[in-house]
Amino acid sequence: MSQVTCPDHSECMNTVGSYECQCLTGFVKNSTGLCAECPEGTHGTNCSSYCACNSTNVASCDHVNGMCSCKAGWEHVTCDDDIDECNTSRVTCPAQSECVNTAGSYACLCLTGFVKNSTGLCAECDKDTYGTSCSEQCNCTLNAESCSHVDGACVCKTGWNGSRCENDVNECLTNQSSCPGDHMICVNEFGGFNCTCEEGYTKNGSNSCIDVDECLNERDNGCKQECSNTIGSYLCSCSPGFVGSGNDCRELTRIGMTVEMQITAPKAISDNTSETYKEWKYMAKNALYKKLKPQVPGLQAVIIKSLRLGSLVIDYDAAIDNETHPDAATDLTVAVMDLAKGQLTIDNQTANVSLTMNEMKVDTTTLACDVFKTVTPCPAKQECQIKDGAPGCQALTPDSGDQRPLYIAGVVGGLFVLATVLVVIVTLSLRRRRASTKKASAKDNGRDTVPAERTFTSISGKLQRSSSDRAASVASGSSLPSSRRMWRPYSP
Ligand SMILES: [Ca+2]
Ligand SMILES: [Ca+2]
Numbered sequence: 295m296s297q298v299t300c301p302d303h304s305e306c307m308n309t310v311g312s313y314e315c316q317c318l319t320g321f322v323k324n325s326t327g328l329c330a331e332c333p334e335g336t337h338g339t340n341c342s343s344y345c346a347c348n349s350t351n352v353a354s355c356d357h358v359n360g361m362c363s364c365k366a367g368w369e370h371v372t373c374d375d376d377i378d379e380c381n382t383s384r385v386t387c388p389a390q391s392e393c394v395n396t397a398g399s400y401a402c403l404c405l406t407g408f409v410k411n412s413t414g415l416c417a418e419c420d421k422d423t424y425g426t427s428c429s430e431q432c433n434c435t436l437n438a439e440s441c442s443h444v445d446g447a448c449v450c451k452t453g454w455n456g457s458r459c460e461n462d463v464n465e466c467l468t469n470q471s472s473c474p475g476d477h478m479i480c481v482n483e484f485g486g487f488n489c490t491c492e493e494g495y496t497k498n499g500s501n502s503c504i505d506v507d508e509c510l511n512e513r514d515n516g517c518k519q520e521c522s523n524t525i526g527s528y529l530c531s532c533s534p535g536f537v538g539s540g541n542d543c544r545e546l547t548r549i550g551m552t553v554e555m556q557i558t559a560p561k562a563i564s565d566n567t568s569e570t571y572k573e574w575k576y577m578a579k580n581a582l583y584k585k586l587k588p589q590v591p592g593l594q595a596v597i598i599k600s601l602r603l604g605s606l607v608i609d610y611d612a613a614i615d616n617e618t619h620p621d622a623a624t625d626l627t628v629a630v631m632d633l634a635k636g637q638l639t640i641d642n643q644t645a646n647v648s649l650t651m652n653e654m655k656v657d658t659t660t661l662a663c664d665v666f667k668t669v670t671p672c673p674a675k676q677e678c679q680i681k682d683g684a685p686g687c688q689a690l691t692p693d694s695g696d697q698r699p700l701y702i703a704g705v706v707g708g709l710f711v712l713a714t715v716l717v718v719i720v721t722l723s724l725r726r727r728r729a730s731t732k733k734a735s736a737k738d739n740g741r742d743t744v745p746a747e748r749t750f751t752s753i754s755g756k757l758q759r760s761s762s763d764r765a766a767s768v769a770s771g772s773s774l775p776s777s778r779r780m781w782r783p784y785s786p
Pocket of ligand 2: 494505506507508523524525526527528
């Protein structure tokens with residue numbers, strides 16, 4: 295009996311009276327009678343079962359037993375479940391990226407603020423972009439130091455704020471200690487601030503201000519005469535010999551005089567640059583000022599011009615204010631005459647004073663008006679006279695100086711008349727004499743000219759009296775008698 299052979303993928307099954315070639319599980323008879331593998335999606339005996347696999351996610355369905363082989367990324371019996379690769383150790387994303395699971399797969403996405411570069415790695419956004427894939431444009435102003443590559447936040451440079459760094463910070467308001475030094479002033483500036491000094495102060499290093507000595511440089515002060523520095527400012531004052539305040543200075547009348555005293559002064563005062571000289575100058579000034587001032591309210595200053603040895607010689611000016619003290623010249627005259635008669639104390643040494651003014655030695659015999667004239671000349675139509683015991687300028691009386699031309703005319707006229715009368719008298723006398731001589735012939739020629747001589751004698755007598763009047767009045771220092779004034783034009 296011959297052996298029956300069934301085609302591939304089939305097996306022989308004995309039947310009553312015959313046999314049958316039945317397809318194996320997973321195969322089915324096709325139109326040619328051969329067994330072919332189950333069509334896709336079916337399995338089992340005669341491929342009568344449908345695969346239960348997810349058709350999308352399945353790679354293949356076993357045609358015998360219907361088991362699903364899943365595509366990558368999917369799992370479980372029917373391949374319905376996505377595999378979260380990010381949770382497995384199989385996946386490692388590069389730096390600055392994160393793993394993102396997807397249906398059936400995963401992706402490594404760059405973190406916000408990073409973007410994939412040509413090598414596939416994630417690089418930080420350039421300075422002007424930010425956000426996911428660096429797709430946003432930064433909106434900061436130029437005052438920003440940087441723009442966050444993640445969220446675009448502007449990081450401001452020092453001195454600026456605001457979301458776009460568009461606002462200047464006023465450091466002078468926000469930070470009281472911006473300029474901590476004394477006398478410093480905070481000045482706000484765009485993007486910063488500056489510390490300057492108050493007026494009258496200057497920077498000393500970066501953190502302090504010191505006073506400016508405006509007096510050191512003429513450009514820094516407006517003083518016309520003296521300048522003295524003060525903390526934060528300066529003061530103008532008048533030089534010695536001037537009076538007033540600030541720059542309103544008026545020149546004083548200065549009267550020079552020399553005082554000599556027999557006291558012992560150190561030899562060092564012969565060097566006028568020495569400290570001793572300065573010290574003695576100061577003492578001399580104070581001594582003279584204290585001596586004179588009580589008598590001379592108009593005395594504004596004693597200005598020492600020089601000190602000399604011998605034993606001590608002080609050249610100085612007394613500066614008086616005639617304008618506000620009309621009696622200053624009179625007061626000074628009296629005070630100087632008192633000083634010349636009195637004593638002075640310098641350096642605890644008291645001695646008699648020898649005083650010289652304008653080469654005139656002032657002593658007990660000196661006339662007050664002579665001292666006064668040295669102190670101040672009288673204005674026109676006035677002259678020095680003693681009134682109430684003190685010298686001063688007094689207006690000339692109406693019959694004196696201002697009438698002088700009239701008096702000159704009067705005197706000249708008077709003399710002319712007198713001379714004419716004399717000539718007439720002499721002429722008449724001569725004629726009479728000649729006549730009587732003729733009449734008397736040679737009998738009597740002894741007549742003299744006594745009347746004429748007597749007249750001349752009386753004129754020269756008047757002249758002599760006038761000169762002695764003048765001498766007497768000069769000696770007494772009193773006002774001159776009118777006779778002196780009358781004759782003055784003819785005095786040698
Ligand atoms: Ca600022
Ligand atoms: Ca100053």
